Amino acid sequence: xxxKCCNFRAILKIKEKKLTKISGVGGFxxxxxxxxxxxxxxxxxxxxxxxxxxxIVERRILKTPGKATSDLGAEAVKDLLAKTNTDIAExxxxxxATVTPDMFFPSTSNLISHxxxxxxxxxxxxxxxxxxxxxxxxxxxxxxxxxxYKKVIVVGADKMSAITDYTDRNTCILFGDGAGAVLLxxxxxxxxxxxxxxxSNGIGAETLYQxxxxxxxxxxxxxxxNREHFIYQDGKSVFKVAVKKMADVAAEIMERNNLTGDDVxxxxxxxxxxxxxxxxxxxxxxxEDKVMINIQKYGNTTAATIPLCLWDWQDQLKKGxxxxxxxxxxxxxxxxxxxxxxxx
Ligand code: UT7
Numbered sequence: 001x002x003x004k005c006c007n008f009r010a011i012l013k014i015k016e017k018k019l020t021k022i023s024g025v026g027g028f029x030x031x032x033x034x035x036x037x038x039x040x041x042x043x044x045x046x047x048x049x050x051x052x053x054x055x056i057v058e059r060r061i062l063k064t065p066g067k068a069t070s071d072l073g074a075e076a077v078k079d080l081l082a083k084t085n086t087d088i089a090e091x092x093x094x095x096x097a098t099v100t101p102d103m104f105f106p107s108t109s110n111l112i113s114h115x116x117x118x119x120x121x122x123x124x125x126x127x128x129x130x131x132x133x134x135x136x137x138x139x140x141x142x143x144x145x146x147x148x149y150k151k152v153i154v155v156g157a158d159k160m161s162a163i164t165d166y167t168d169r170n171t172c173i174l175f176g177d178g179a180g181a182v183l184l185x186x187x188x189x190x191x192x193x194x195x196x197x198x199x200s201n202g203i204g205a206e207t208l209y210q211x212x213x214x215x216x217x218x219x220x221x222x223x224x225x226n227r228e229h230f231i232y233q234d235g236k237s238v239f240k241v242a243v244k245k246m247a248d249v250a251a252e253i254m255e256r257n258n259l260t261g262d263d264v265x266x267x268x269x270x271x272x273x274x275x276x277x278x279x280x281x282x283x284x285x286x287x288e289d290k291v292m293i294n295i296q297k298y299g300n301t302t303a304a305t306i307p308l309c310l311w312d313w314q315d316q317l318k319k320g321x322x323x324x325x326x327x328x329x330x331x332x333x334x335x336x337x338x339x340x341x342x343x344x
Contacts, residue, residue, distance in 0.1 A: 019192030020144040021342035024183040026080025027311030028072055029060040029298060034161075034176070043169040050173045055274025059176025059299035061161045068102040070111035072179035073157035076307075077116045080153065080181045088116055092149035094123040095140050097132025097303040099210075099330070100158045101125060112155060129208070130270050130329025131198065132156055132303035133180070134337055137325075138196045140184045152184040156303035163210055165230035174272070175231070176299035180307020191319060191342040195257055197249055197335060204241065204332035207234040242276050242328040247283035249336035250326040254284060257338050261285030263322050265341075266313070270327035271295035271305040280326055302329070319344045 035058040036047040050056055062072060073096055081088060096109035109123035128135035133156035140152040157179035166172045209232055212223035223229060246269065254264070267286050269277045274295055281291045292309035301308060306325055310317070317323075318341065325337040 017145060018186040018188070019190070019194065020141040020184050021187035021192035022182045022310075022339065023185045023342060024080055024084035024086070025307065025310045025314045026076045026078070026083055026181040027179065027308050028075035028079060029178040029308070030062040030064075030072070032061050032063050033058045034061045036173070039173055042166055043172060045169045045173055053273075053275075054174065055277075055293070055295045056173065056299045057296040060178055062159050062177045068162070069098050069100045069157050069159045069179070070102045070108045070115060072159060072177060072304075073098075073108060073112040073155045073181070074115035076155060076157065076179035076181040077112060077153060080183055081116070084183050086151070086183065088118055091118065091121055091151050091153055093140070093143055093152045094118060094121055094155065095126060095136045095152065096123070096155040096157060097126045097128060097136040098157050099127060099129050099132070099302055100160060100162050108157065109155065112157075128200070128329070128333045129331055130272060130300070130302050130305070131327040131331070131333040131335045132329070133306045134196065134325055134327050134335035135198055135333070137182070137193065137337060138198055138335070141193050141196070144184050144186050150185065153181055154184060155179060155181040156305070156307045158302035158304055160231075160300070160302055163229065163231050165227055167227075168230065170235055171231050171233050174300050176301050178298055178301040178304040178308050180304050180311050182307055182310065187342055191340040193337060193339050195253060195338040197252055198333070199245070199249065199335060200331050200333045202331065204238070204330065207237045208232070208330040239273065239276070241332060242272065243279045245332065245334045246270070246276060246326050246328040247280045249334050250280050250284050250324055253324055253326075253336040253338050259322060259324070259338070261287075264324050265290060265321035266317070266323045267291045268306055268309045268323055268325045270329065271298065271309070272300050272328070276328070284324070317341050317344070
């Protein structure tokens with residue numbers, strides 16, 4: 001009898017479990033642009049090569065002295081709070097995904113919280129490179145679904161210009177600065193985050209990384225002289241894995257949720273390279289008009305690319321639309337998500 005009663009309660013609990021919805025999107029990019037023409041004057045490159053090999057035309061760079069990733073993130077959060085008519089006092093948790101923290105500690109989310117008047121709100125960072133936003137979404141969603149918190153902000157923010165070597169043509173053409181933020185709340189219907197898959201494999205550690213500055217190679221005269229505090233990337237090697245894994249995880253998300261290309265209204269891909277995005281869309285059988293692409297405007301903003309797409313497209317998104325997110329980045333890390341959009 002007791003067992004039966006417990007089982008009944010467990011079933012009720014499962015039925016009561018609500019999805020997590022994204023109930024608002026905020027974003028911020030600095031005003032200053034770095035164009036392909038500007039880069040032509042800095043390194044041996046040209047507009048045609050950059051456009052055809054990457055799809056990038058210009059990027060935004062945060063040049064104001066004394067401003068960092070937390071300032072980008074704080075602006076995105078302020079935009080989010082204003083748009084959703086939310087007071088910061090209502091927020092239970094802030095999570096920030098970034099690979100360019102203002103400093104090792106305190107965390108960038110601590111600093112963002114302070115800049116937006118967060119008081120004693122708990123906050124922490126997630127380091128998963130270009131997949132950081134999907135990792136942070138998966139983390140934030142757990143707090144909502146467990147019933148621990150009511151309102152969680154997830155930020156993806158990176159000031160990539162701080163770790164970009166503007167003498168290295170292999171990498172300096174790729175990156176830009178920006179931040180996006182979303183508000184997570186419990187959903188009252190079947191719209192919300194339906195499924196997320198995240199993966200990592202440390203096999204990629206030395207193909208895309210910042211060699212020095214951490215506990216392995218602490219900063220020294222030598223590391224500075226050897227330019228080891230900047231991004232290093234073996235582009236070709238990363239490209240090969242990215243093209244496969246980003247498409248694989250998107251296809252996996254579709255299979256797990258019985259989605260065809262026609263069912264998907266929007267693909268929201270990480271913006272590292274237009275050719276990787278196109279390959280993912282082809283694999284998913286999704287036509288180009290349904291793919292959010294803003295790489296031409298912002299370049300690769302790492303953890304910010306996906307929320308910045310949602311920010312750019314927010315007026316076009318309608319309740320009930322099926323959205324697939326997909327990302328791949330350093331680590332390696334990769335991930336995908338299926339979201340039924342929750343508002344118009
Ligand atoms: O977001 C995190 C994950 N990252 C990625 O997903 C990025 C993956 N990788 C890529 O997107 C591409 O590999 C890059 C865009 C970085 C490079 O494109 P690629 O087609 O793989 O070019 P490559 O590195 O094989 O270089 C081809 C040629 C080389 O010359 P040679 O050796 O063939 O004579 C490079 O030296 O292009 C040269 N090159 C350039 N030429 C003009 C490399 N960078 C440049 C440049 N301008 N900026």
